[in-house]
Amino acid sequence: MSSLYVEVSPEPASDVPVRRVTITVNGEPRTADVEPRLLLAHLLRSGFGLTGTHTGCDTTNCGVCTVLFDGTPIKSCTMLAVQADGHEVLTVEGLAGASELHPIQEAFKDEHGLQCGFCTPGMMLTAKAFLEDNPDPTEDEVRWALSGNMCRCTGYQNIVKSVLAAAEMLRAKAGN
Template identity: 60%
Template sequence: MGERVTMTINGMSHEDEVEPRTLLVHHLRETVGLTGTHVGCDTSQCGACTVLLDGDAVKSCTVLAVQADGAAITTIEGMARGDELHPLQQAFWDEHGLQCGYCTPGFIMTAAKLLSDNPNPTDDEIKIGLEGNLCRCTGYVNILKAVRTASRRMLSGSTAASASARSSE
């Protein structure tokens, strides 16, 4: 009945037995215990469940865990380095790119893919890149700002400056 699957999740190898019908998002949340990836709409619309699968941003509610056998997965928990937030996480904080925060992990993972392909996107390119993620709180303005800020900081490598600015707030 069960299928053995092995995935490298945030740099750590995980071998588990899953039912074939287990969706990747449920595997990550319930078997591996990484609950930062959220289930939003359950209909492949909202993008709250977005993770990186071999570098691609994917909706983990629309991938079977068995399809991800052998893959490298990055979730929101794999973004920070120790206590230092990823520049996207820091920028969402600094620019108030969230209110309730439910959609935020998905936005950050999609934005990470967007910036890895296109480190200096225009506003239109950010909007198009994030079209598969829905936020019901913010009106998107500050999310756009946050991605723009993260892009600028990542290009100039100035994340240390932003971290010290935060600690002085």
Template identity: 75%
Template sequence: MEKRQIKVTVNGEPRLVDVEPRLLLVHLLREGLGLTGTHIGCDTTSCGACTVLFDGQPVKSCTMLAVQTDGHEVTTVEGLAKASELDPVQEGFKEEHALQCGFCTSGMMMSAKALLMEKPNPTEEDVRWALSGNLCRCTGYQNIVKAVLWAAKKMQSEAAV
């Protein structure tokens, strides 16, 4: 199959990559670019483990073609932290003990980040709705919700400074 060259910005870094037209974004990220924080859970958009941000919006990368990202920006969980500093969402997951096995964590964090970029002061109901497309089999969600609310408060306090 003939490959096509695309230009995509991944975690702030412009990339030129050759992809087959049928290659899924999740496979480009994991195998083509070595960004293994994006997990493959179901290949049907049911679990959300593969959630990344596409131009700031959460998408399930297991059903998006890599060629669709040509000229766009993709952010993975690896793109959240800055240098040696955790993103408030990552810090919230740590502080509120919001992970167990960690398989769903990257997708949860990316959905949470999208929510907080759109709605900096979410309610618990907002958080639960934003995460409704992500499945966790371990935690029962309560600490995940607390982590997102913790991150929102931290981001608000940083913005006030």
């Protein structure tokens, strides 16, 4: 229990149901009381302060809200927080270690795989799950795997290069 307090509304609306959820976020169990209609993206951003997960289209098309849900990429803007109860979520904040970047992060920087950076966290997380399934992909396979994540700046060519470069780095690492 923290010595800080949380102010509660003096007029709690009695008809608003609340459910307690526990989600393992980036390896750490987090518990929160949420309205059942709260979106996972909003819990991550506003509740847990993990603002690297962005919200874009609200309709599961653009992918800027992509997180890994038990290792699988999902669009957190169309998943309810209560659906994540008892599950593991990885966000961009959990991608790098304390001192070193994940090879995918390094590759995105090195290959100029981002411009405004808004789609980048989702792109990288989709790429991470994809490369775990397919460590040595072709360019076409990368393009298909990323087709649920939109980018308006780069034209994708350098994103594809980044993912291929990351694949190479990860394979070299695994070989050691």
